[in-house]
Amino acid sequence: MDEVEAEAAKRAIMSGWVTQGPEVAAFEQEFATYIGGKYACAVSNCTTALHLALLAVGVQTGDEVITVSHSYIATANSIRYCGGIPVFVDIEPQTYNINPILIENAISDRLQRGIAERTRAILIVHQIGMPCDMKAILDIAHRHNLPVIEDAACAAGSEILWNGQWEKIGKPHGDIACFSFHPRKIISTGDGGMLTTNNPEWDKQFRLWRQHGMSVPDTVRHGAKQVIFESYPMLGYNYRMTDIQAAVGREQLKRLPAIVERRRYLAQRYQEMLKDWPGLKLPSEPVWAKSNWQSYCVRLPQKCDQRQVMQTMLDAGISTRRGIMCAHREVAYQHETWLCGKKQEKCHCEKGTCDRLFESEQAQDRTIVLPLFHHMTQQEQDYVVKTLKIACQV
Ligand SMILES: *Cc1c(COP(=O)(O)O)cnc(C)c1O
Secondary structure (H helix, E strand, O other), X not given: OOHHHHHHHHHHHHHOOOEOOHHXXXXXXXXXXXXXXXXXXXXXXXXXXXXXXXXXXXXXXXXXXXXXXXXXXXXXXXXXXXXXXXXXXXXXXXXXXXXXXXXXXXXXXXXHOEOOEEXXXXXXXXXXXXXXXXXXXXXXXXXXXXXXXXXXXXXXXXXXXXXXXXXXXXXXXXXXXXXXXXXXXXXXXXXXXXXXXOOHHHHHHHHHHOEOOOOOOHXXXXXXXXXXXXXXXXXXXXXXXXXXXXXXXXXXXXXXXXXXXXXXHHHHHHHHHHOOOOOOEOOOOOOOEEOOOOOEEEEOOOOOOHHHHHXXXXXXXXXXXXXXXXXXXXXXXXXXXXXXXOOOOOOOEEXXXXXXXXXXXXXXXHEEEEOOOOOOOHHHHHHHHHHHHHHOOO
């Protein structure tokens, strides 16, 4: 962000309308156009977007939602906000995304479902910007009549080959997609989120929920020539985005194509510089996917210790991050808060290891995220590669 975003924030402040007004409406419109979808509804962050998406598809107390443990904890948390139970499925080691082959086995037998045991939805994550195998996932979902929600927090600008054409993630290809504009993500509004869908009823519902369930939006009330009293027909939330955030978001959105282009260039460069390194596993992009490269995650050779490598890099002035966390290893996920398959099939989980989530745990323990940002120079990138070789004693 620079002067351009600062000016945009000023424009919103000086306009006198600072929350959920014309800037938010314009940001939504522009985001929908960018994604190539019908409806976009701005909210306070991606976690609240996920909460509303799950509510919209009917997730209630005791419902099971199939998802991954290997994600930022907000993914699984949003299921629990609805009283639902996350059912964790393992990931593919190459893409770090949900393994579609494992989904079907985690679906509760709906013919015999009891009150506390039923699969209600599938919540997939386009992890660090890499698109999931939506064809395979939707095929399973349609067979079982389950809605698919896409946690696209990191995936603004990522693309998927769909019926012979490249389409933006979030169009959506599932039922609802949720985006984040936290500073960690590819574009930012400070904090912020977006829900995209092609279902007008859900879009209407999101707009009510995000503003306390209020029957008439502020914009309508303030513009009216007659006195209007609002009412509250349902339980709502305060999940609004401010106009200050939206004004910043509109400027960030204009930058998105150039940001993605630069990141793709740098990711390609990492691929080329690191490809012949024995034991090092680079991220792999399926032929039908184009990542936005929000993060560039490498799997270290067996002989390299993750913490040691990261420390050596830090000592050289390079900050790295370990791989994405696993929710099931956190204290907040102890006891009966989650499942790792059908309820009757107990898995063996002890001291942060679960036999069914082996690849998820490996991804957390054996990978590091290398610096990649669109202002990165080639010299900086060369320095990262050189230091990584020293850190790993290659
Ligand atoms: C960042 C992130 C979230 C949470 O987004 P917020 O906007 O911070 O609420 C959810 N899911 C994934 C996969 C994320 O990376």
